[in-house]
Amino acid sequence: MRYLHLPASPSPPPLSRKLKGEHESCGQWCHAADEGYKPKKLPYGKPLTDPNLKEALGDLMTKYALKSANLSKLGSSQANESFNQMVSTKAPKRFLIKGRNSDIIQIAAKCGDSSFDTYVLPEKPITSGASAATGLSFRRGTLFHHNVEVEAQRAKDGLVKFLDFIKLFPNPYIIGHNIKNFDVPILLFHLDQHDLLSEFETSVCGFLDTLPISRSLFSKEEVNGSYSQQSLVKSLINKNYAAHDALQDVSALQELFMKKIYNENELEKFLFYSSYYKCKDSLQPLVAQKVISQNLMKKLAEASLGLSHLAVIHRRDTVNGIKSIFKKCKFCIRSDVVNKLAHYFDSEL
Template identity: 40%
Template sequence: MEPDMACSMIQRLAEDGYTVGTLHSDNDATTQSRLPRSIIKKDDKTHLKKNLSKRLCGLSKNYKQLKSAKVIPYIVRCFMYAISRHQNCKQSMKAELATIVPHIFGHHEQCSPTWCTYIKDPTKFRFKHLPNGKALSGDKLKEELDKLAQSYIERADRLLNLGSTQSNESFNNSVASFAPKNRFYGGTKSLKARVSSAVMQKNEGYGWLSKVNKKSLLSPGHLTILHGIRKDRRRKQIRKTQSTTNFKRKRLTIKSKKLKDNQRETVKEGDTYGGEIEVQEHIDTETIPSKMKFEGEESVVVFDLETTGLSRKSDITQLAAFDGTTVFNEYVSPREVISPKVSELTGLTFDFSCDQMYHHGKPVESRDIQIVLLKFIDFISKKKKPNLFGHNIAAFDIPILMNKLRQHSLLSEFLLHIYGCIDTIKLARRKFKTKDIGNHKQKTLVTKLLGIEYDAHNACADVTSLFQLLEHFEYSEKDVFPFNAALLTDSYIPLIRASHITKLTARRLAHSGLCLKHLQLAFNRDSENGLKSILLEHGFNAKTVTSFTKYLTCTEE
């Protein structure tokens, strides 16, 4: 359709007495092959830049070095600088285009001191936009980029005196606002009026309608005039702002940030879209966790356990939770004897001869642990993004609950419904000093802050009182950690033993929701750049990136 329209317009111009000598357009259609040989074809600057970026993005699928957010824009800038700088001399343009690939591969013999600072001080020279400040490497990549550069060198005559079709695109957008493409106006009588309206808006501004009304001896309309004045003033202000250096710099910054964000999301999501991707043998679809962010939709669930002893391998005797409205409280039939000390604290005893549990001497109904866990999962699953709160849960309650979930093959199901966990003892230690409050036990905090007494070491009473206590604490995303943080930490044991990272770093990584497998995925998807994008998002420094890069590189070899 595009070539036919171009031919038709040129023919109509010729009939009206106008001769077209040069045509500026993109290379996406066969227009040139259908035009008379007397018409010279010149490339469009905007489409030239866009097509160059597309070709480099195509190469990035096979060459990881091009996947870094700044690499492709840097190469595009090098090409466009050489082309823009020599618009009147074909030979000088060819010569400078031929120096670009050697330059980005670290060969600066032919570089010009006007745009390459290597000549000034070779010892301090670093590439600002290439990974780690170093030149690209690889014979195959260099060969591909040489072919790319050669294709532009061969058609340097078309790159002289480049034009721009931005004004055409702008006008097309104006026409599309009056005659949208998703509706068929081609067969209606209103099409001519709609296109004419776009032409008037382009030439006369937004006050065109008032002028038409006036010429037609109609009332211009006071509100219509004011609306046109406001719109024209706004358009003039936008154009003035867009021409400033600060606006252009801000636009480049936003574009750079968007590229980085897209790169990070690509690393985190793996394979999501591609030609015939569904029929490929190996599809990498595992998602790497993002940084935890509170969006106001999270629900609070306070939970607590009572157990047969103080060991992490103890049996659960009571499991309770509270979300502010509904109380979940279940007694559990233990498989081991409740220690006398714990029984004295909780008031729970269990008679194995008659399978009966007692609370302060009164019989209570108890169930098998598997049934209680399933009921607890059902309770949690009804909440939206539930965060589990508890006092000293990281050291005691979570390890015990996790052991029981793993024993009954319910851990993976449980993790599907949990958004994160927050230990309130850490919140209390951060806000209240020991000298001011005595200690950070829950009973002490409830007495001091709420001024009430309650049945401590009763899971049901513990969760309802702790829920009230949350009003006195401050917490954020930084306080959230995964329920399976201990398992994630264990994945880093090989690195800790090899002294690549410390135990503290391993715990920080685990609390971010990252295990070693996640970092291996990031490295496999985009080598060091992928690893860097994930770790920097979670607040880790370049030293940690280097440590993991060395370890994963050795592992691959």
């Protein structure tokens, strides 16, 4: 076990002292020595004087200073975007799931009669709840399934073999149940961690999530009130299976998909791509500043419109650019939202 020792009473960082009119620790970037200097961003152009406020500010800035190494990788060189990116990385709502970096323990896939299945050695202990649900446990570097040792790969080796399997098929799509909010973010995270993301993105055409498709096709009465994969399989094709085994999961889903869901003309509107997550993350500053709603953020991301795309569109036509792209995408958006977006990008120019 490793410990990090921090000083008990660290000195307040230079920025908090600067706001209080103390400039002894400032660098060359500070202009306090210039003739006629005024801190324009502070109330009435004067340093802070309230002792309680100064103490609270010092405590706050110290906490962030001690975490500077973790907060240094910000999302933009622009001040507002950088701050919002920093805050969003600390807020749970930034991610679609809790723990995008959750361990992958088993990977399975099927295409026709061909299948792939491998266990992956976790980097963190398996919780008792997860172990009870899956039958998997990890002890002394060995993975067990219902107390029977199973052969497991290192994460990168398992992902490479998964990629090799995908490449056997021309223009494949990844299909899964509830993968948009769960499996895909985790998979993309780990692929990126092992420098395999670009290779993966060039090997697949896109993704299909059978959860929203099922909700559009079947009433609750048809699926016994639940859209879980297990309930869909039981209700629609009258089969039971081991729901927490990856290979049985994909085998059951393949049969369900081909018998009850597949319709080439209807599925296109449910396709999504890895760019969805990049666009969604880039739009978080707009949500944080209440410029757009979470719902609009998702719509924009699904249309592959990120923050930089909207900025370029507005720059090319500051009067009607945003309005035109919304009309083209068939978004029914109130004029005040369009105006907020235009104002946001005007302030960034």
